[in-house]
Amino acid sequence: EDKQRTDAFEARIDAGDFIEAKDWMPDHYRKTLVRQISQHAHSEIVGMLPEGNWITRAPTLKRKAILLAKVQDEGGHGLYLYSAAETLGTSRDQMLDALHTGKAKYSSIFNYPTLTWADIGVIGWLVDGAAIMNQVPLCRCSYAPYARAMIRICREESFHQRQGYESLLVMMQTGTAEQKAMVQDAVNRWWWPSLMMFGPEDKDSPNSEQSMRWGIKRISNDDLRQKFVDATIPQAEVLGVTVPDPDLKWNAETEHYQFGRIDWAEFWRVVGGDGPCNRERLAARVKAWDDGAWVREAALAHAKKQATRAQA
Numbered sequence: 001e002d003k004q005r006t007d008a009f010e011a012r013i014d015a016g017d018f019i020e021a022k023d024w025m026p027d028h029y030r031k032t033l034v035r036q037i038s039q040h041a042h043s044e045i046v047g048m049l050p051e052g053n054w055i056t057r058a059p060t061l062k063r064k065a066i067l068l069a070k071v072q073d074e075g076g077h078g079l080y081l082y083s084a085a086e087t088l089g090t091s092r093d094q095m096l097d098a099l100h101t102g103k104a105k106y107s108s109i110f111n112y113p114t115l116t117w118a119d120i121g122v123i124g125w126l127v128d129g130a131a132i133m134n135q136v137p138l139c140r141c142s143y144a145p146y147a148r149a150m151i152r153i154c155r156e157e158s159f160h161q162r163q164g165y166e167s168l169l170v171m172m173q174t175g176t177a178e179q180k181a182m183v184q185d186a187v188n189r190w191w192w193p194s195l196m197m198f199g200p201e202d203k204d205s206p207n208s209e210q211s212m213r214w215g216i217k218r219i220s221n222d223d224l225r226q227k228f229v230d231a232t233i234p235q236a237e238v239l240g241v242t243v244p245d246p247d248l249k250w251n252a253e254t255e256h257y258q259f260g261r262i263d264w265a266e267f268w269r270v271v272g273g274d275g276p277c278n279r280e281r282l283a284a285r286v287k288a289w290d291d292g293a294w295v296r297e298a299a300l301a302h303a304k305k306q307a308t309r310a311q312a
């Protein structure tokens, strides 16, 4: 019977149908989605930390208001994504427990420090830029609740990317020599980690083949990374910065930029928990959870009281 159901499911996927929460799906499809969506949600929530670090030090009221709104959006993205994952039968408590005990991953990029104000602009430009490149195809993910969440998220990410690029343009066009150097230094530190956001090369990506077949991922890690480099280098030229890659060159035949070798040892070290800020990020999330215990207890006590009253 399962074989029949699986065949029917595969046929729907091949026909370009979207799968809804109550539809039958293979266990492995469900597991893959819970893994990817929950890790995506964790990335949004952990991703608030590097930028949150600069809210109190933003240089003007305008920049502070923008940054506050951006970080708040990220909290919202995390919540839509946790909700999308919950439709697959997992609970928020289970997902958070997996994050807090180090079992669930979140994007490697958020384990790097934000050393100067220019990092905030560069995160918008490069990190949100990479996020959009990866997330626009997810708006067509075969699992409909995830696809729907991604539509709204992508609209907001696009504002995030632009605010970052605009703040860098201001620094590069009207800033002091010191401010310009600060932007270049931030680009030097964030360039390679941004390319790593797309995940391992296709040949080393254990989940890609099945996820592509099921329409969970629509474009491969390497293809998205290439699209990102092709889109970003002209933007770097307008900005007046260079990327720290001596091997970068335009290939007129393929009409793509060729880029140098990514340090995969660094990538796996950071994914494995040993990046510059992994411990600090996880400790901040665990502390926030522990500090919020009284709120959860109060909410439960209130709900119980309401229920008893409704019965009486």
Ligand code: FAQ
Binding pocket: 035, 036, 039, 040, 041, 043, 044, 047, 048, 074, 105, 106, 107, 108, 109, 123, 127, 128, 131, 134, 196, 197, 198, 199, 200, 204, 205, 206, 207, 208, 211, 217, 221, 271
């Ligand atoms: N970091 O077989 P694959 C944002 C893991 S954007 C850490 O290729 P898959 C917005 C991968 O999980 C960032 N781990 O895996 C924002 C797997 O391990 P597992 C979040 C990584 O799933 C901006 C193993 O390596 N975006 O937050 C990374 O097919 C600014 C093998 O890899 C998303 O999550 C990595 N970079 O492809 C917020 C998008 N790459 O799970 C604040 C949705 C790979 O088997 C400020 N996710 N791994 O133990 C995806 O598109 C996919 O999951 C990929 C990975 C492409 C990330």
